[in-house]
Structures are given as C-alpha cells and as structure tokens.
Amino acid sequence: MLSTNEIIHEAEELPAEELAVVVDTLLRFLNRQDTAIDKQWTGIAQRRLEELRSGEVAAVPGEAVLSRLQRRFPA
Secondary structure (H helix, E strand, C coil): CCCCCHHHHHCCCCCCCHHHHHHHHHHHHHHHCCCCCHHHHHHHHHHHHHHHHHHHCCCCCCCCCHHHHHHHCCC
16 A cells, blocks of 8 residues: 555646546545535525526625625725
8 A cells, every 4th residue: 555655746746637536536535425414405505596596586696796795894
C-alpha cells in the first residue's frame, strides 16, 4: 500500500480533470450524506419549484439579491 506522501506525489502528476475526480471522491468519503436530510431538502426544493411554476411566489433576480446583501452588510 502506498504511503500518504506517495499518494500525494502521484496525485500531483495527474491532469487537472483526473485530480478533480480524485478530490471529489475523497470529499464524498469525508462528507457522507444523510439520506433522510437529502430527502427533506429534495421535498423543499420540489415545493419551491412548484411555488415558482404556479406563480405563488416570484423569482428575484440574482443582482437584486446581491445588491440587498451589499446594502445590508457593507464591506
């Protein structure tokens, strides 16, 4: 089995696209997802999408949101 330093050295030699796959895979191992929470978020996202499609709520352009945040939290 390779040592940590050997793995890092080999990773440094990978093309960016392959390194991105390795990093993504490692992050998934570290950040295992809770399926119950994922189901809840999926339900919320579906409900919000329906609210948008039905006209119950209106979308706010990203520029307007950022502008409000910058006024509320000046740098």
